[in-house]
Amino acid sequence: GAVVSQHPSRVICKSGTSVKIECRSLDFQATTMFWYRQFPKQSLMLMATSNEGSKATYEQGVEKDKFLINHASLTLSTLTVTSAHPEDSSFYICSAKGQPTNYGYTFGSGTRLTVV
Amino acid sequence: GIQVEQSPPDLILQEGANSTLRCNFSDSVNNLQWFHQNPWGQLINLFYIPSGTKQNGRLSATTVATERYSLLYISSSQTTDSGVYFCAVPPVSGTYKYIFGTGTRLKVLA
Numbered sequence: 609g610a611v612v613s614q615h616p617s618r619v620i621c622k623s624g625t626s627v628k629i630e631c632r633s634l635d636f637q638a639t640t641m642f643w644y645r646q647f648p649k650q651s652l653m654l655m656a657t658s659n660e661g662s663k664a665t666y667e668q669g670v671e672k673d674k675f676l677i678n679h680a681s682l683t684l685s686t687l688t689v690t691s692a693h694p695e696d697s698s699f700y701i702c703s704a705k706g707q708p709t710n711y712g713y714t715f716g717s718g719t720r721l722t723v724v
Numbered sequence: 725g726i727q728v729e730q731s732p733p734d735l736i737l738q739e740g741a742n743s744t745l746r747c748n749f750s751d752s753v754n755n756l757q758w759f760h761q762n763p764w765g766q767l768i769n770l771f772y773i774p775s776g777t778k779q780n781g782r783l784s785a786t787t788v789a790t791e792r793y794s795l796l797y798i799s800s801s802q803t804t805d806s807g808v809y810f811c812a813v814p815p816v817s818g819t820y821k822y823i824f825g826t827g828t829r830l831k832v833l834a
């Protein structure tokens with residue numbers, strides 16, 4: 609079945625630094641990928657939609673300059689948290705829509721970001 | 725925008741018990757999924773069920789799209805069923821831009 613690999617699973621960084629999270633579709637081409645954010649004991653909130661070869665579409669309230677998304681190939685999307693602050697600490701999850709689409713989303717295993 | 729509410733928000737079961745989780749959505753949808761998020765955060769796709777009933781082992785799900793709700797049944801619960809259960813629906817017909825429900829946090833006691 610479709611597999612999405614997300615790395616790293618955990619990262620701790622200092623305030624002011626940038627962190628890159630990778631999301632790869634391993635056995636299918638992901639024309640569209642989605643990035644979600646989840647705060648403790650809360651639901652998943654869609655941050656942005658990335659389409660291969662074009663600019664990402666950000667949800668209302670998400671800072672595009674802070675959360676840089678790049679979807680340069682059909683198998684890789686990256687999320688870079690720039691100038692991270694403690695309030696950016698969260699669980700980030702990617703998902704992909706590939707072909708065929710009969711089974712909906714496939715999700716990565718998530719990245720727990722802690723900014724100290 | 726579309727609202728997705730789940731009930732109950734929290735549930736504690738003794739191992740072996742059965743339960744029903746509910747997902748209500750405020751607008752018509754043609755797509756719905758149920759997910760299980762395990763204690764490590766991994767999201768597992770349980771069902772893709774825009775309508776009708778599906779079963780997979782001890783789990784089954786029913787969606788009544790005309791009445792805007794879906795139910796997830798867990799029978800003979802096990803401790804490994806613990807975690808958070810989410811339903812998700814797309815707000816715009818034909819897209820996969822899912823909106824997640826509020827979640828049901830399940831704990832199964834041995």
